Amino acid sequence: MPSTQFLLQQTMVMVLLLSLLTSIIISPASSATSPSLTPLSHPRFQQFNVKETISGTKLKPTTVPEHFDQHLENKTESEGKWKLKLFHRDKISSFNGSHHHRSRFNARMKRDEKRVAYITRRLSGGGAAGSHGGGRSYETEAFGSDVVSGMDQGSGEYFIRIGVGSPPRSQYVVIDSGSDIVWVQCQPCSECYRQSDPVFNPAESASYSGVSCSSAVCNRLENAGCHEGRCRYEVSYGDGSYTMGTLALETLTFGRTVIRNVAIGCGHKNQGMFVGAAGLLGLGGGYMSFVGQLGGQTGGAFSYCLVSRGTGSSGSLEFGREALPVGAAWVPLIHNPRAPSFYYVGLSGLGVGGIRVAISEDIFQLTDFGDGGVVMDTGTAVTRLPTSAYEAFRDAFLAQTTNLPRASGVSIFDACYNLYGFLSVRVPTVSFYFSGGPILTLPARNILIPVDDVGTFCFAFAASRTGLSIIGNIQQEGIQISVDVSNEFVGFGPNVC
Incomplete structure (x- = not known):
C-alpha cells in the first residue's frame, strides 16, 4: 500500500501538471460567429510560482x-x-x-x-x-x-x-x-x-x-x-x-x-x-x-x-x-460613438475559484449615452472595475486565500500578501465571463503582481472612480489577442506567448 508521503508527492505532481495545462482556459459557447472549442471544466485553483516571479523582478535588459x-x-x-x-x-x-x-x-x-x-x-x-x-x-x-x-x-x-x-x-x-x-x-x-x-x-x-x-x-x-x-x-x-x-x-x-x-x-x-x-x-x-x-x-x-x-x-x-488565429474565442466589439478610438467588449461577470461572483451584469454595460462599458487597453497596466464590482471581486478572492499571510496595502492596491520564503502557493483561479458565453481564465502570474523583489505581492486589480471598466495589460500578458476591426470582433487565444 502506498505511503502517505508518496501519495502527497503524486498529488503535488498532478496539481503542477494541471496548472500548466489550465494556465489559460477559454471556454466559448458555440455559435455561428464564435469558433467552437472543446469546453473545459473550470479549475478552482492553480499554482503560482513565487520564486520564479521574484526572480523575474531582477532586471535583465x-x-x-x-x-x-x-x-x-x-x-x-x-x-x-x-x-x-x-x-x-x-x-x-x-x-x-x-x-x-x-x-x-x-x-x-x-x-x-x-x-x-x-x-x-x-x-x-x-x-x-x-x-x-x-x-x-x-x-x-x-x-x-x-x-x-x-x-x-x-x-x-x-x-x-x-x-x-x-x-x-x-x-x-x-x-x-x-x-x-x-x-x-x-x-x-x-x-x-x-x-x-x-x-x-x-x-x-x-x-x-x-x-x-x-x-x-x-x-x-x-x-x-x-x-x-x-x-x-x-x-x-x-x-x-x-x-x-x-x-x-x-x-x-x-x-x-x-x-x-x-x-x-x-x-x-x-x-x-x-x-x-x-x-x-x-x-x-x-x-x-x-x-x-x-x-x-x-x-x-x-x-x-x-x-x-x-x-x-x-x-x-x-x-x-x-x-487572426484559427481556434480563438471571439467576443463582439461594442461601438461607442463617443469614443471610436477605444475597443469595447461585453463583460457579463467575474469568477473566482470557478464560482461566479454575485455582481449585476448591468454594472458592465455601456449606456446609450456612451457611459460605462469595458475597454481593452494596452496603455493601462492594472485592470480597473467599478467600485462595487471590484469590492465584491476582491472579497471573493480574499475569502479563498485566508491561508496566505497578508501584507499592508501598497500604492493603489488594498489586497496584498507577504509571500517571502514561499517557493509556490495555491491561488484561486480568476475568470472573465464575456457576453455570449466565452470565459477567459487568467494565468496565475496575471492575478498577483510583485511590488518589490522580496516577496510582497498584490491582487492586480483596482477600483475605478467612475463606471468605466478597463482590462489592462497585466491581465492581457501572455495571451494572444486579435482584433478584427472590419468584422467587429476581439479574439482570445488559442496560443500563448
Missing part, C-alpha cells in the same frame, strides 16, 4: 537590435501579413530608468494613474473623442489628445522598432490601442524632449510630403493652422504638455514591408514626460489610426502578444487577416 529589419519575429513574411517583435519598456535599458524593481513599480503606477485619468477625461466630454458618424468629423481635441497622449499620459509601455522615411530611419515607437494617430518628433526641433534615436529629419526623406491646407485630412481638423500652404496643428493642455507641427504623408517600413502615404504628425515643438521613444503608433479604432488608414491592405486586422513579465522572450505585433 533585452539586447535589442538597432535596425528595424532585425525586429522581424520571423523571416517568412507572406503577402498581407508581417510580424514584429514587441518589447516592454522595462526590458530596454535606455528606457527603464532604474534597476530597482520597487522604483520601476512606483513609476509604472504613476504612469497608470495618468493613463486612467486621461481615458476618463476623454470619455467624460460629449465630443472629446470625436464623432465618426456620417461625414466622419475629426475634431481638434481628439487629434491633439491622441498626439500628446501616447507617453505623456502613461501609455508608453510597449515598444516596436520601425523605419520612418526614405531611406528608412530606425525609430522606437510606442503602440497604443487607444490612440488614433501616428506621430514622431521632427527636425527642425525648436523644443523637443530627449529620445534614444536621432530626431527624424524630413528634409532627408525623399518620401516626406506635407499635407496641404485644402486637403480632406486637414479639413477634418477644427482650428487647424496653415503655414506656407501646409496643414499645421497646435494643441496645448493645462498641465503644460503640448505638441506643434505639420501633418504629413510619409513612408513607414515594418521589417521588409513598406507602407507608403501614411498620414503622420510631424512634431517640431513638443513638451512632456515622453520617456525616450520617437513617437507613437496609434492602433485605435478611429479613422486616422494606423489600422484605420491601412484597412484595405491589412483587412482591418491585427494580433498581439504582450510579453510576460520576468521572461527573456519578446512579445509580437502582427498585421493582416492571416494574423
Whole structure:
C-alpha cells in the first residue's frame, strides 16, 4: 500500500501538471460567429510560482537590435501579413530608468494613474473623442489628445522598432490601442524632449510630403493652422504638455514591408514626460489610426502578444487577416460613438475559484449615452472595475486565500500578501465571463503582481472612480489577442506567448 508521503508527492505532481495545462482556459459557447472549442471544466485553483516571479523582478535588459529589419519575429513574411517583435519598456535599458524593481513599480503606477485619468477625461466630454458618424468629423481635441497622449499620459509601455522615411530611419515607437494617430518628433526641433534615436529629419526623406491646407485630412481638423500652404496643428493642455507641427504623408517600413502615404504628425515643438521613444503608433479604432488608414491592405486586422513579465522572450505585433488565429474565442466589439478610438467588449461577470461572483451584469454595460462599458487597453497596466464590482471581486478572492499571510496595502492596491520564503502557493483561479458565453481564465502570474523583489505581492486589480471598466495589460500578458476591426470582433487565444 502506498505511503502517505508518496501519495502527497503524486498529488503535488498532478496539481503542477494541471496548472500548466489550465494556465489559460477559454471556454466559448458555440455559435455561428464564435469558433467552437472543446469546453473545459473550470479549475478552482492553480499554482503560482513565487520564486520564479521574484526572480523575474531582477532586471535583465533585452539586447535589442538597432535596425528595424532585425525586429522581424520571423523571416517568412507572406503577402498581407508581417510580424514584429514587441518589447516592454522595462526590458530596454535606455528606457527603464532604474534597476530597482520597487522604483520601476512606483513609476509604472504613476504612469497608470495618468493613463486612467486621461481615458476618463476623454470619455467624460460629449465630443472629446470625436464623432465618426456620417461625414466622419475629426475634431481638434481628439487629434491633439491622441498626439500628446501616447507617453505623456502613461501609455508608453510597449515598444516596436520601425523605419520612418526614405531611406528608412530606425525609430522606437510606442503602440497604443487607444490612440488614433501616428506621430514622431521632427527636425527642425525648436523644443523637443530627449529620445534614444536621432530626431527624424524630413528634409532627408525623399518620401516626406506635407499635407496641404485644402486637403480632406486637414479639413477634418477644427482650428487647424496653415503655414506656407501646409496643414499645421497646435494643441496645448493645462498641465503644460503640448505638441506643434505639420501633418504629413510619409513612408513607414515594418521589417521588409513598406507602407507608403501614411498620414503622420510631424512634431517640431513638443513638451512632456515622453520617456525616450520617437513617437507613437496609434492602433485605435478611429479613422486616422494606423489600422484605420491601412484597412484595405491589412483587412482591418491585427494580433498581439504582450510579453510576460520576468521572461527573456519578446512579445509580437502582427498585421493582416492571416494574423487572426484559427481556434480563438471571439467576443463582439461594442461601438461607442463617443469614443471610436477605444475597443469595447461585453463583460457579463467575474469568477473566482470557478464560482461566479454575485455582481449585476448591468454594472458592465455601456449606456446609450456612451457611459460605462469595458475597454481593452494596452496603455493601462492594472485592470480597473467599478467600485462595487471590484469590492465584491476582491472579497471573493480574499475569502479563498485566508491561508496566505497578508501584507499592508501598497500604492493603489488594498489586497496584498507577504509571500517571502514561499517557493509556490495555491491561488484561486480568476475568470472573465464575456457576453455570449466565452470565459477567459487568467494565468496565475496575471492575478498577483510583485511590488518589490522580496516577496510582497498584490491582487492586480483596482477600483475605478467612475463606471468605466478597463482590462489592462497585466491581465492581457501572455495571451494572444486579435482584433478584427472590419468584422467587429476581439479574439482570445488559442496560443500563448
